[in-house]
Amino acid sequence: MRVGVLEDDPDQAELLRLWLTHAEHTVNCYADAASFLRAVRHDSFDLYLLDWVLPDLSGIDVLRKLRTQMADFTPAIIVTAKDEEQSIVRGLEAGADDYLVKPVRQAELGARVAALLRRAAGGRPEQEDLDVSPYAVNITNKTVSLHGEAISLTNREFELALFFFRNAGKMVSRGHMLEAIWGIENKSVSTRTVDTHVSRLRKKLKLSEENGWLLSAIYQHGYRLERIAA
Numbered sequence: 628m629r630v631g632v633l634e635d636d637p638d639q640a641e642l643l644r645l646w647l648t649h650a651e652h653t654v655n656c657y658a659d660a661a662s663f664l665r666a667v668r669h670d671s672f673d674l675y676l677l678d679w680v681l682p683d684l685s686g687i688d689v690l691r692k693l694r695t696q697m698a699d700f701t702p703a704i705i706v707t708a709k710d711e712e713q714s715i716v717r718g719l720e721a722g723a724d725d726y727l728v729k730p731v732r733q734a735e736l737g738a739r740v741a742a743l744l745r746r747a748a749g750g751r752p753e754q755e756d757l758d759v760s761p762y763a764v765n766i767t768n769k770t771v772s773l774h775g776e777a778i779s780l781t782n783r784e785f786e787l788a789l790f791f792f793r794n795a796g797k798m799v800s801r802g803h804m805l806e807a808i809w810g811i812e813n814k815s816v817s818t819r820t821v822d823t824h825v826s827r828l829r830k831k832l833k834l835s836e837e838n839g840w841l842l843s844a845i846y847q848h849g850y851r852l853e854r855i856a857a
Contacts, residue, residue, distance in 0.1 A: 628673035628744055629803055632656045633663045633689065634706070635681050639729075643676060643706075646733045650740070653806050660684035664692065669848055671800040672701055674744060676727075679707030679718070687721045694722035701797075702747045704739060706731060759792050759854075761838055773833060783808065784828050791828075791842065791852040800849040825850055 630652045634640040640656045647654045657663035660683045677686035693699040705718040708729040757764035763772045769785045801818040834842045842852045
């Protein structure tokens, strides 16, 4: 998964990066609220880790901006030395999904991140099939069907379809897609390749109002798959 970390202490940021990378997450770190907010306006993540005390805005202020001004409901964990009940309540009321008290412990961080990502997926295990009517996604066989009829997809197209359905309703950036589908180490793949695959997938899946789903390009950002009313 892709994690955005907002932490102004370079040692703490590096430690979080190390632990999350060890857990096979991709991590982008930001030292101040301004750079973090610029990044999330043009990129997408599966999870945010937000420090409370920052040199410009507080993590709570950043969270309020995400939730109220940007309509960004990506799961978020507040990380802070403030352990009073009142502070925890403030964080949760501002829109945090969980709360970690410093010093952060590696095992607890891993467990909370995993639990939060499961909740964000509706409690479904990663390997559970998806019923996104009129589509059905079979994880084991790597197939997608529409109205019970199988659609011929390459392995890459299947992974891309699965990625979109798991992130339905959320804008996903091209960079996020490159990392999730092609792998972060593959520097030879361009965003043009992403656009070509998305266009082909849209046609193969017949994503249209008739079938209740639309896959839209978000100018200079990425794409969003969303369910629409019949």
